[in-house]
Amino acid sequence: MKHFQLRSRIQDQVAVIYPKGHLDAHHVERFEQEIRRIMENRVMRIVINCENLDYISSAGMGVIMGYLDEIREKMGDIKLCCVNNQVYDIFDLVGFTDIYDFLKDENTAIRAFA
Amino acid sequence: MFKVEADLTVTIPSSTELLKMVVELTRHAVEILEFPDKEVQQIALAVDEAITNVIKHSYRYEKGRDIRIEFFIAATGLKIRIIYAGIAPEMDPEAVSVERLIKQKRKGGLGVQLMRKIMDSVEYSSSNGLNICEMIKWKKRETVG
Numbered sequence: 708m709k710h711f712q713l714r715s716r717i718q719d720q721v722a723v724i725y726p727k728g729h730l731d732a733h734h735v736e737r738f739e740q741e742i743r744r745i746m747e748n749r750v751m752r753i754v755i756n757c758e759n760l761d762y763i764s765s766a767g768m769g770v771i772m773g774y775l776d777e778i779r780e781k782m783g784d785i786k787l788c789c790v791n792n793q794v795y796d797i798f799d800l801v802g803f804t805d806i807y808d809f810l811k812d813e814n815t816a817i818r819a820f821a
Numbered sequence: 822m823f824k825v826e827a828d829l830t831v832t833i834p835s836s837t838e839l840l841k842m843v844v845e846l847t848r849h850a851v852e853i854l855e856f857p858d859k860e861v862q863q864i865a866l867a868v869d870e871a872i873t874n875v876i877k878h879s880y881r882y883e884k885g886r887d888i889r890i891e892f893f894i895a896a897t898g899l900k901i902r903i904i905y906a907g908i909a910p911e912m913d914p915e916a917v918s919v920e921r922l923i924k925q926k927r928k929g930g931l932g933v934q935l936m937r938k939i940m941d942s943v944e945y946s947s948s949n950g951l952n953i954c955e956m957i958k959w960k961k962r963e964t965v966g
Contacts (some may be wrong), residue, residue: 733837738870773928
């Protein structure tokens with residue numbers, strides 16, 4: 708069984724990333740490559756749909772944090788949606804909830820870029 | 822208070838592949854103490870962060886180096902000691918804000934902050950070529966059995 712899976716799609720010039728499972732330092736490279744690939748395609752509006760994300764450590768949060776400044780400089784943003792309570796608590800502990808928009812569902816997150 | 826001998830000791834080779842196993846093991850050890858679910862998850866995360874730091878900074882991703890994890894279980898709380906060799910850690914005395922890390926385009930710097938927010942105490946020491954990270958989480962009064 709794979710502990711971490713990832714897929715993404717683009718809708719209305721917004722990239723939606725779906726991380727699934729357990730995102731720790733072992734799996735973070737794949738997550739970072741996906742964000743870089745999206746940015747290289749000049750898509751700077753990114754939604755991370757965390758519906759199936761069970762766990763995230765600082766390694767995963769570091770990737771979300773490390774590209775934010777560059778993305779905002781290019782008039783984009785990273786928004787998060789569908790975050791379960793456990794994962795939300797972790798984001799909240801490091802102060803992400805003051806910096807990123809956390810939306811209830813994916814459509815709301817995509818529309819928030821309009 | 823904690824016993825001199827650990828209640829559970831596990832030695833793992835340095836490999837990020839084993840992080841999930843360590844998280845699961847820690848959850849089970851913490852569940853014995855009947856910490857609230859939220860704290861169980863967060864203590865397991867603190868151990869993940871500590872072990873990740875060892876692999877990344879002290880062993881520079883070299884595989885197969887020893888990391889010993891000791892769990893001390895008491896009615897009043899939990900002590901976790903992580904013992905390893907390699908490069909001694911250098912800790913920032915002050916927490917850096919997330920805003921500043923973002924401005925600096927840094928991807929690191931959150932791990933130790935998380936450990937300090939989750940645990941009641943986090944201490945690093947080094948002697949005779951060994952490094953020790955010791956973390957304590959006390960049970961809140963109403964959850965002490």
